[in-house]
Amino acid sequence: MGGETGSKRVPRAVREQQMLDAGVRAFARSGYQNASMDDIAELAGVSKPLVYLYLNSKEELFTACIRREAAALVTAVRAAVERDAPADRQLWSGLSGFFAHAAEHPEGWTLLHVQARTHGQPYAREVAAMRAEIVEFVTQLIGAAAREHALGTARARTLAGTEVSGLAHALVGAAESLADWAGDGRAGGHSAKEAAATLMNFAWAGLGNLLQGTGWSPDRVG
Amino acid sequence: MGGETGSKRVPRAVREQQMLDAGVRAFARSGYQNASMDDIAELAGVSKPLVYLYLNSKEELFTACIRREAAALVTAVRAAVERDAPADRQLWSGLSGFFAHAAEHPEGWTLLHVQARTHGQPYAREVAAMRAEIVEFVTQLIGAAAREHALGTARARTLAGTEVSGLAHALVGAAESLADWAGDGRAGGHSAKEAAATLMNFAWAGLGNLLQGTGWSPDRVG
Numbered sequence: 420m421g422g423e424t425g426s427k428r429v430p431r432a433v434r435e436q437q438m439l440d441a442g443v444r445a446f447a448r449s450g451y452q453n454a455s456m457d458d459i460a461e462l463a464g465v466s467k468p469l470v471y472l473y474l475n476s477k478e479e480l481f482t483a484c485i486r487r488e489a490a491a492l493v494t495a496v497r498a499a500v501e502r503d504a505p506a507d508r509q510l511w512s513g514l515s516g517f518f519a520h521a522a523e524h525p526e527g528w529t530l531l532h533v534q535a536r537t538h539g540q541p542y543a544r545e546v547a548a549m550r551a552e553i554v555e556f557v558t559q560l561i562g563a564a565a566r567e568h569a570l571g572t573a574r575a576r577t578l579a580g581t582e583v584s585g586l587a588h589a590l591v592g593a594a595e596s597l598a599d600w601a602g603d604g605r606a607g608g609h610s611a612k613e614a615a616a617t618l619m620n621f622a623w624a625g626l627g628n629l630l631q632g633t634g635w636s637p638d639r640v641g
Numbered sequence: 642m643g644g645e646t647g648s649k650r651v652p653r654a655v656r657e658q659q660m661l662d663a664g665v666r667a668f669a670r671s672g673y674q675n676a677s678m679d680d681i682a683e684l685a686g687v688s689k690p691l692v693y694l695y696l697n698s699k700e701e702l703f704t705a706c707i708r709r710e711a712a713a714l715v716t717a718v719r720a721a722v723e724r725d726a727p728a729d730r731q732l733w734s735g736l737s738g739f740f741a742h743a744a745e746h747p748e749g750w751t752l753l754h755v756q757a758r759t760h761g762q763p764y765a766r767e768v769a770a771m772r773a774e775i776v777e778f779v780t781q782l783i784g785a786a787a788r789e790h791a792l793g794t795a796r797a798r799t800l801a802g803t804e805v806s807g808l809a810h811a812l813v814g815a816a817e818s819l820a821d822w823a824g825d826g827r828a829g830g831h832s833a834k835e836a837a838a839t840l841m842n843f844a845w846a847g848l849g850n851l852l853q854g855t856g857w858s859p860d861r862v863g
Contacts, residue, residue: 536758585822585831585839592818593811600810609807617807624846 435473438463442474442484446534447526451481485535485542488527489549495520496553506564511619513560514594518611521598528598550591558587590622657695660685664696664706668756669748673703707757707764710749711771717742718775728786733841735782736816740833743820750820772813780809812844 429437441462445454456477460467474480499516500509521528535546565578578586601614651659663684667676678699682689696702721738722731743750757768787800800808823836 533758536755581831581835582839585819585836586843588818588822589815589840589843593815595818596810596814597807600807609803613803614807617804618811621808621811622843 431473434463434465434469438465438470438474438480439484439487442480443488443526443530446481446484447529451477451534456480481542482545484530485545488524488530489545491524491527492517492520492531493549493552497556500560506560506567507619507623509560510564510623511615513557514615514618515612517594518598518601518614522601522611525602528602532595532599554584554587554591557590558583561586561590590618593618593622653695656685656687656691660687660692660696660702661706661709664702665710665748665752668703668706669751673699673756678702703764704767706752707767710746710752711767713746713749714739714742714753715771715774719778722782728782728789729841729845731782732786732845733837735779736837736840737834739816740820740823740836744823744833747824750824754817754821776806776809776813779812780805783808783812812840815840815844 438459441459442454444462445459448454449458456467456470459480460470463470470480474483496513496517499512499519501512502509504512531546531549535542561578561583562580565583597614597618601609601611660681663681664676667681667684670676671680678689678692681702682692685692692702696705718735718739721734721741723734724731726734753768753771757764783800784802784805787805819836819840823831823833
């Protein structure tokens with residue numbers, strides 16, 4: 420009913436997103452302990468009682484911020500992947516999507532990667548669940564690539580499930596580390612594309628060899 | 642003076658190490674908030690006032706635990722590296738040392754990788770400094786390997802400094818992720834050797850190609 424000019428006319432769903440925007444910014448910048456509900460209300464341009472009315476408590480606001488940013492990250496990565504493309508293109512597109520999202524939402528990334536893990540449970544659990552989802556996604560991608568290669572060439576061997584799982588964990592850990600590296604202003608900053616290309620070169624040339632059955636062995640002369 | 646039978650005759654340095662042992666165990670298992678000085682004193686087999694006399698406060702005990710474990714980890718990695726060996730052997734020996742140390746000191750690893758980062762500053766800074774030292778060490782190792790390859794073969798190109806830095810961050814992130822994967826009982830557990838071999842295969846076959854100037858490019862057909 421009516422126009423959207425007065426602050427009271429803004430729909431609840433929109434107001435909530437504004438509060439979450441303010442929460443993500445405040446928590447990422449000041450940390451959970453130091454960010455105050457006063458600051459968050461001011462950043463969102465609403466009264467503090469309205470924040471409590473909509474989000475109940477600082478704990479629930481923090482949880483809601485983590486959930487929204489985690490869902491956005493997973494959605495961005497899934498949407499970026501070029502399905503039905505060759506496995507390396509799929510990985511490249513997924514990594515490009517990940518680094519681009521982290522670069523475009525530095526506060527969301529800091530919230531997930533630093534703040535959510537630095538305040539114990541239940542927040543760390545939320546992030547662990549998101550991470551497990553991404554690891555599973557990468558595991559399936561590598562597994563599919565391994566099967567594809569095994570069909571295509573006689574030399575290839577199928578990677579064991581435990582190897583695929585280990586490789587997926589390595590890749591996700593490397594991506595997290597590079598997202599921090601890219602976002603670190605002290606290091607001069609690196610573009611999302613640079614981070615994706617670095618990891619793709621690191622990972623794919625290695626995975627590519629593995630998939631063709633030519634791994635590294637400690638007995639080989641270096 | 643005298644024998645070492647009575648608890649009062651144990652030298653201070655030895656007592657302090659026992660307190661740090663107890664602290665690492667208690668903090669890794671229960672988290673910083675939940676671990677009590679009573680528990681730690683009991684685990685160490687001393688009175689609580691003695692813990693306060695030697696370590697001052699829970700905060701200082703936590704810091705001392707982090708410093709000791711960080712120094713032990715860095716020392717273990719440095720000692721494991723086979724200097725003067727080819728670059729891949731150096732990396733392999735360093736990774737083997739890292740995963741073996743993490744597997745032999747699971748509580749120390751948990752303290753550094755989870756607990757020290759989940760309680761804000763100044764603890765997170767201690768771990769960040771240790772991590773920066775390891776990244777720098779890996780950066781130098783990759784840089785030396787790149788120069789070695791560039792001398793040895795006409796095809797090779799020297800990796801740019803920014804690429805070397807990115808690769809070092811990727812490798813360290815992958816190693817951290819795989820140490821958790823190896824230590825995760827729910828995943829069935831994986832040996833330190835398995836984790837080192839997985840990462841070496843992933844990283845070296847990729848790095849090996851990079852050093853020879855054959856990286857992956859998005860324009861190449863997959």
